[in-house]
Amino acid sequence: MPALQHTVETRDLIRIFKGHDKPVKALDKVSITIEEGEIFGLLGPNGAGKTTLIKVLTTLLLPTSGEAYVNGFNVVKEPNKVRKIISLVSGGETPGYGILSAKENLWFFSQLYGLSSSTAKEEIKRLITDLDFEEYANTRMSKLSTGYKQRLNLARGLLNNPKILFLDEPTLGLDVLTSKKLRGYIVDWAKRERKGTVLLTTHYMAEADEMCDRVAIIDRGRILACDSPLRLKVNLEENVIMKVEVSSVQADFDFMEEMEGVVGYSQTRSIQTNTTTLKVMVKDETVFTKITSKLEEQKLKILSINNAEPTLEDVYISLVGRGFEEGEAAYA
Amino acid sequence: MSTLALSDEDLRKERRPMREELLHNLRVAYARLWVRVKGGNRQPQWIIAELTIPVLTLSAYVYLYKMLSAPIEFVGFVIVGGTMIAFWVNVLWNMSAQFYWEKETGNLEVYFVAPISRMAILLGMALGGIVNTTLRAVVVFAAGTVLFQVPIVVHEPLTAFLIFLLTITALYALGMLFASLFMLYGREAWHMANLLQEPVYFFSGSYFPTQYFHVLLQFVASLIPLTFGLDGMRRVIILGEGIANVWLDIVVLIVFVLVLLPLAKFALNFMENLGKKEGRLTLRWQ
Numbered sequence A: 001m002p003a004l005q006h007t008v009e010t011r012d013l014i015r016i017f018k019g020h021d022k023p024v025k026a027l028d029k030v031s032i033t034i035e036e037g038e039i040f041g042l043l044g045p046n047g048a049g050k051t052t053l054i055k056v057l058t059t060l061l062l063p064t065s066g067e068a069y070v071n072g073f074n075v076v077k078e079p080n081k082v083r084k085i086i087s088l089v090s091g092g093e094t095p096g097y098g099i100l101s102a103k104e105n106l107w108f109f110s111q112l113y114g115l116s117s118s119t120a121k122e123e124i125k126r127l128i129t130d131l132d133f134e135e136y137a138n139t140r141m142s143k144l145s146t147g148y149k150q151r152l153n154l155a156r157g158l159l160n161n162p163k164i165l166f167l168d169e170p171t172l173g174l175d176v177l178t179s180k181k182l183r184g185y186i187v188d189w190a191k192r193e194r195k196g197t198v199l200l201t202t203h204y205m206a207e208a209d210e211m212c213d214r215v216a217i218i219d220r221g222r223i224l225a226c227d228s229p230l231r232l233k234v235n236l237e238e239n240v241i242m243k244v245e246v247s248s249v250q251a252d253f254d255f256m257e258e259m260e261g262v263v264g265y266s267q268t269r270s271i272q273t274n275t276t277t278l279k280v281m282v283k284d285e286t287v288f289t290k291i292t293s294k295l296e297e298q299k300l301k302i303l304s305i306n307n308a309e310p311t312l313e314d315v316y317i318s319l320v321g322r323g324f325e326e327g328e329a330a331y332a
Numbered sequence B: 001m002s003t004l005a006l007s008d009e010d011l012r013k014e015r016r017p018m019r020e021e022l023l024h025n026l027r028v029a030y031a032r033l034w035v036r037v038k039g040g041n042r043q044p045q046w047i048i049a050e051l052t053i054p055v056l057t058l059s060a061y062v063y064l065y066k067m068l069s070a071p072i073e074f075v076g077f078v079i080v081g082g083t084m085i086a087f088w089v090n091v092l093w094n095m096s097a098q099f100y101w102e103k104e105t106g107n108l109e110v111y112f113v114a115p116i117s118r119m120a121i122l123l124g125m126a127l128g129g130i131v132n133t134t135l136r137a138v139v140v141f142a143a144g145t146v147l148f149q150v151p152i153v154v155h156e157p158l159t160a161f162l163i164f165l166l167t168i169t170a171l172y173a174l175g176m177l178f179a180s181l182f183m184l185y186g187r188e189a190w191h192m193a194n195l196l197q198e199p200v201y202f203f204s205g206s207y208f209p210t211q212y213f214h215v216l217l218q219f220v221a222s223l224i225p226l227t228f229g230l231d232g233m234r235r236v237i238i239l240g241e242g243i244a245n246v247w248l249d250i251v252v253l254i255v256f257v258l259v260l261l262p263l264a265k266f267a268l269n270f271m272e273n274l275g276k277k278e279g280r281l282t283l284r285w286q
Helices: A050-057 A079-085 A102-112 A117-130 A146-158 A176-192 A205-211 A229-234 A285-297 A312-320 A324-331 B008-014 B018-040 B044-067 B072-096 B098-105 B107-113 B118-147 B157-182 B188-203 B215-221 B225-238 B243-278
Strands: A008-017 A024-034 A039-043 A065-070 A086-090 A164-168 A197-202 A214-219 A222-227 A240-246 A262-270 A275-282 A302-307
Touching (some): A024 A050, A024 A065, A039 A050, A079 A086, A086 B107, A102 A117, A102 A146, A102 B018, A102 B107, A176 A205, A197 A205, A222 A229, A222 A312, A275 A285, A285 A302, B044 B072, B044 B118, B072 B098, B072 B118, B072 B188, B098 B188, B107 B118, B118 B157, B157 B225, B157 B243
Parallel strands (some): A164 A197
Antiparallel strands (some): A008 A024, A008 A065
16 A cells, blocks of 8 residues: 555645536635544535535546545546545435335445445444344335434445545434434444544534534635634634524624624524524624624613633634524525 | 555556456446346336236227238237337336436435446346346237237247347347436436337337338338337247348347447446536535
């Protein structure tokens, strides 16, 4: 084997799509490195470029320019070498044939990687047990719930014992318990069993925080920051983060965009309770006093004010000036 | 070249022997065949529909010819046509449009990320389709000949088998070509398959001999492998003719196979590259 510098490496990767009105730059000079055994997260809102990057690295998409290497192999020039050592599991998709049972589907997929019958049988049995769906092993895939389909999907992704596992929003649409189970299993697979490297895309902050050794925050195709979740959050400690609950869903908070000392803010509206929860990041507490005065001027009732611990979302807010949801709304 | 790339010696060491690669792809083809055969026979209602509908269709033509007091050979022609059309339907819906369904479910993404030849998947799909459809076609043929008492006059069974084999090989090669072309389509694949179904019934002369066509229509008909397959099969099975009379059909079918198979492979590679360039290999938003 060649001496590798990094397990995954991209250099100035650019990908442009045609788009309806004008070209869309989905990746803009993306340069990242991932080390062996690392769980690396790509965190960003929908449309940030996460899936595009995964597709380039898994040989499903050609970059417009730049270079990408997986285990030292160039993804454009040596796609077959890359395919032998990787696996891709996408959330929200359930590859397989509904008319076949879970076990039969896994046997079929094992053949794509040339596993012998005995190895395939052993691996399938082990994965079914580990991922806790023995009860449904002989159930037709079409009759499985979303959660069990995703367990099956993850089992499929691990059948070939990949050196690098690409997970694209693996817990999308899953219930809390199944998500937790899958997250735990992936961390065990990469860390306790030291089986491989993981590149995970997600827009769930907690998922990235819980699972990843390092996180790259991506927005509109650009990597804005890349570090361990802890260090990313520590960098925010010079700012003050406050959570304010106000009694309206229609209030206008645009005034904060031009207010000096406001690093960024996000809002979550609840129609059921007719309230909006604002998360505001400011440079010092005096700025926050100005904000509360402005809110009172609008005749908004402030229901609660709390200090908040920095999260990865706050890191995103500090970099972009808005939360994930506002970003997604802007794209829509 | 990047500093991360392998040296030539490393590449040579790591290069998988061709034999191993071939065996791997044959296993893949077998696995895909297995999926098709297993899936195709798991729902009895499908089998009943696939056996009943062709018999009903060919019965309608048989009664029409009987009403017009046509020679009994016409009834035989209809039965051969009705039997072979099952393969065309299979090629259209379970080969050509298949990659569209595979894309919808996420299977196509898995195939393209796996270290396999895409032709192995197509081969497995084709062979599985042939196994399933042959079982059904035999039942339709037997039911037709018994129900309508059509005399079968086969003097050269090997010639009949050869024509059958060449016809389905050419048909499934055409299916592979369509599958490659339809790979990047979305729902249009469904409409394209619909668009191709009826005209081929007509031009191939599934239910009537094409010699009554105008010369222009005959030219169009000659572009379809099924036309020659049907002509040859009818001559050998119903009229009792031999290789001396059907050699042209055989030659044309061989040409179809020799052209369509490499064309399918070329189209598959071309469409895969196009898909990778335009980001259309999967449905998932980039």
